[in-house]
Amino acid sequence: GMMAKRLVFTIDQDWVRRGVTRKAGSLIAMHINVLRPPRGVNGDVTISTEQETVFQPTERQAVDDVVVMDERIVAVVNDNVVGHLVAFTPGGTENWRPTNLPAADNVAIHLGSVDQSSWRFFYSFEGFLTPETLALADLRQNSANVVAQAPARFDASTHVVEQKEAVSADGTRIPYFVVRPKTAPGDGSTPTLMFGYGGFNVSYPPAYKPELGKLWLARGGAYVLANIRGGGEFGPDWHEAALRENRQRAFDDFAAVARAVEADGLTSPRRLGIYGRSNGGVLTSVSITQHPELFHAAVIESPLIDMLRYWELPAGASWIGEYGDPRTAGDAAFIARYSAYQNLRPRAGYPRVYITTNTRDDRVHPGHARKFAARLADMGYDRLYYEETSGGHSNDADPVANARRWARHYTYLMQQLMD
Numbered sequence: 248g249m250m251a252k253r254l255v256f257t258i259d260q261d262w263v264r265r266g267v268t269r270k271a272g273s274l275i276a277m278h279i280n281v282l283r284p285p286r287g288v289n290g291d292v293t294i295s296t297e298q299e300t301v302f303q304p305t306e307r308q309a310v311d312d313v314v315v316m317d318e319r320i321v322a323v324v325n326d327n328v329v330g331h332l333v334a335f336t337p338g339g340t341e342n343w344r345p346t347n348l349p350a351a352d353n354v355a356i357h358l359g360s361v362d363q364s365s366w367r368f369f370y371s372f373e374g375f376l377t378p379e380t381l382a383l384a385d386l387r388q389n390s391a392n393v394v395a396q397a398p399a400r401f402d403a404s405t406h407v408v409e410q411k412e413a414v415s416a417d418g419t420r421i422p423y424f425v426v427r428p429k430t431a432p433g434d435g436s437t438p439t440l441m442f443g444y445g446g447f448n449v450s451y452p453p454a455y456k457p458e459l460g461k462l463w464l465a466r467g468g469a470y471v472l473a474n475i476r477g478g479g480e481f482g483p484d485w486h487e488a489a490l491r492e493n494r495q496r497a498f499d500d501f502a503a504v505a506r507a508v509e510a511d512g513l514t515s516p517r518r519l520g521i522y523g524r525s526n527g528g529v530l531t532s533v534s535i536t537q538h539p540e541l542f543h544a545a546v547i548e549s550p551l552i553d554m555l556r557y558w559e560l561p562a563g564a565s566w567i568g569e570y571g572d573p574r575t576a577g578d579a580a581f582i583a584r585y586s587a588y589q590n591l592r593p594r595a596g597y598p599r600v601y602i603t604t605n606t607r608d609d610r611v612h613p614g615h616a617r618k619f620a621a622r623l624a625d626m627g628y629d630r631l632y633y634e635e636t637s638g639g640h641s642n643d644a645d646p647v648a649n650a651r652r653w654a655r656h657y658t659y660l661m662q663q664l665m666d
Contacts, residue, residue, distance in 0.1 A: 250315045250317065252279055258271060262275075269298070271482060272310060274300070274301040274310050276299045278297045301335050308325065309481050311330065313358070316361060317364050320343075321335075321358065321368060323357070325452065327410070329352070329453075330355050332350050332391075334348060346389065349389070351374065351377065352374075353424070355372065357370060366387045368384055370391075373453070374455065375406075375426045378455050380396040381393070401461045401465050405428055405430075406426055407429050408424060408426050410423070411425060413507035415496065417496065421474065424472040426469060426471075427470075436518060438468045438469070438520075439469040439513060439518055440469070441472075441505060443473040443521070443523060443527060444477070445478055445527075446526035446530075451474060458653040475501050476489040476500055477490075491568075494571075505521075505534075518543065519542050519544075520542060520664050521542055521544070521546070522546040525548075525551070526551065531546070531550070535587070536590045536591060537585070539598065544660055544663035546601050548602075548603050548656075549640055550604070552616065552618060553614075553618060554582045555573045558573060560614060562611070570582065602630060602632045602633075603632070605635045605636075605638055605640065609639060613634060631659060633655060
């Protein structure tokens with residue numbers, strides 16, 4: 248946006264200008280003195296620009312959302328995946344003063360509508376146990392008041408939210424959230440569902456999920472959200488750390504979180520299940536083939552499975568920058584080391600998995616799921632397979648069909664993980 252004569256923006260990669268390096272993910276304000284061409288010159292000409300770093304995130308921070316007002320810049324800064332509201336006031340070159348605004352703990356924050364000339368703005372927040380809530384912030388008073396809140400869909404008083412860290416194979420600290428019953432005994436007996444994604448610079452902060460609360464938490468289950476590399480939780484570097492030949496890092500991160508929650512006594516391999524969809528289907532299928540000893544259930548939804556042929560199916564070629572190009576020998580070699588379809592083995596002790604896809608999915612072809620289910624059956628493994636015929640990749644078009652979809656997921660998980 249524009250603030251006086253400043254253009255405010257974030258950068259996705261390191262930017263070197265006039266001998267100064269601005270780190271990827273930084274929030275920048277650039278003074279634009281002239282954007283009109285001199286008389287007799289065609290086209291737009293920028294006569295003079297000077298830039299300032301409003302905020303440079305640490306390796307555990309990321310700028311998620313920004314609104315620009317006449318005298319302030321307000322940003323959502325995710326610090327270790329938890330949302331914080333920060334207002335920045337100009338105070339001279341490279342001297343922007345940050346002010347933390349009040350916000351709840353362990354929530355994701357989304358900025359709303361704003362009158363640029365005002366001192367007030369709307370924002371919303373939500374957490375694992377907190378329904379989406381609309382609030383009005385006042386910069387002059389450094390205050391925020393709740394305006395409205397969506398109705399609660401389950402009793403959240405029985406559970407508590409914690410954030411912890413696991414150590415991955417290369418020593419990287421991987422944050423994860425635990426939503427557990429307050430009365431969890433700590434003897435490994437709590438049925439636990441773990442979710443991860445780890446791709447395409449997509450972040451997964453805390454979120455209120457009625458189906459999770461009603462169908463899983465209310466029955467005494469726990470939930471773990473693993474913020475593994477490949478996502479955008481800590482900006483571009485966190486995403487790029489698991490690209491192409493480094494994809495194994497995402498799988499190692501996920502396994503590290505699984506081991507951590509089992510070592511803490513929250514759950515055990517008999518009680519731990521995993522869920523992932525789309526790119527998360529790569530994650531869950533690989534996790535089962537690489538570490539069958541860690542899990543007793545896996546919901547593998549709309550997945551990519553055969554990573555040596557993904558580029559031949561709809562939209563697949565557009566993901567080569569993320570996964571690599573299997574048509575080249577070098578890329579095919581590192582992809583083949585993890586691709587779940589090629590790494591299935593008989594008598595490996597895989598749990599009974601639930602594979603589901605959609606006939607009309609035009610993003611991730613259902614052939615991936617079909618082939619995986621067929622090969623598991625050929626090897627003698629018990630597995631469940633369901634193919635929806637309505638909707639598409641997102642599965643959100645029909646609310647009734649979507650409700651049944653979640654019912655199938657959690658019925659399977661209860662069968663596998665609960666007595």
